[in-house]
Amino acid sequence: MVVFTEWFEPVLLVVVGFLSGAINAVAGGGSLLVFPALLATGMPPLVANVTNSVAQGPGFVGAAIGQRQDLKGNSRRLWLTSAAAVVGSALGCVLLMVLPGKVFDAVVPALIGLSAVLMAFQNTIRKWLGTPDESAPDRTMFLVLGIFFASIYGGYFGGARSVILIAILVLAATDSMRRLNALKSWLGMIGSAVTLVVYALIAPVDWIAVLMLVPTTVLGGFVGGKLAQKLPATLLRYLVVVIAAGVAVYMVLD
Template identity: 35%
Template structure:
């Protein structure tokens, strides 16, 4: 890779970390940057999962106390998520770049619409749920399909999980966010193992983006206090629409 390419990927990673810290949706930036510099869609998708992984870990660590209080239900969700992510990532590897490339604009549009609708998808009044209560059957079933999507593509996965967990599990926002962050680690970890063993990860691109994501996540906390979330959300939605139109034009 040229120095300019490394700089582009680092910047994409940095901006991704910033928007993830403020509003979510950073995957749009890392995936889009890689495909626009010529990385095949499947490799870009796989590598983006690796680039976002450190952010999942740090976010989960911040909620460790909450996770300990609901570990039984969280463990059941983690097992279901691992199985779903395995199915989704294997499904991705079963496709070639042409087939997956044809799906990309539709996936981007769906993820962008989901991200845009995020504030309205969150239940206004969440049901109370006792600490440590086991997960519901409906919640586990829905999480299985969400994790298939997460293993296959991943963009908008966090918004989807917050919405579905809120509808099926209830509890306060921080409980849901803690569970979402932990399950994101599980889904991404399984996908990374499968993608790495399948030889579709562009490690040089990942190495260029990961430091940017880490720095962006730190800077995003500072910016979150100063930049209205609506501006960041509008930026992410605009990027998602632009990328979808870009891939439609290539098809």
């Protein structure tokens, strides 16, 4: 369990948890703030990763509940993608636990860097993907495989998972952006639920840190949601990108 050696460390987690929730509500990518904060308390990278993943879960639940009406109308797509998310997330969690810790230590800077790039070019990616064609049929095989592999990534690390999910949905599913965004939130909630169960059983989750982060993250998400129209989403997103890139460089050089 986390042992605070400096007075500011618990304060840091509380503040970062709040900011993470607010940023997730406005721009996404808040988990990339929590991960380095956990490292700053002296937590090993693997423990910080699983703790961060568990602590971020409630945010997806709130988003999915708020958008539940937009999930109606295509039960086949919902069941297929949900199944892919469950299996992929579980596999990602198991890979994290089975592979040697040095593998995670080696690849996590690259994963953080990838997350930072996805966050930086999120709007560009959305413009490149264009508006979904609501009249065309789903590309079911591509959709299911894409969600499966994105969920493996989410179970293993998870940074910027929402950006990957929405990109796959826009490419492979045909519906309004509002409904696809609701499906993205649902799949994020499914993945987080699987992650919570698997990590609770087999991973070294720091539950003290989770108990500190969850309420502050939820509160931050509530405040961020209320202020979403007033807060500069682009500025917040690039702040996350700069911090994530700095953490990636630090971990490479350390």
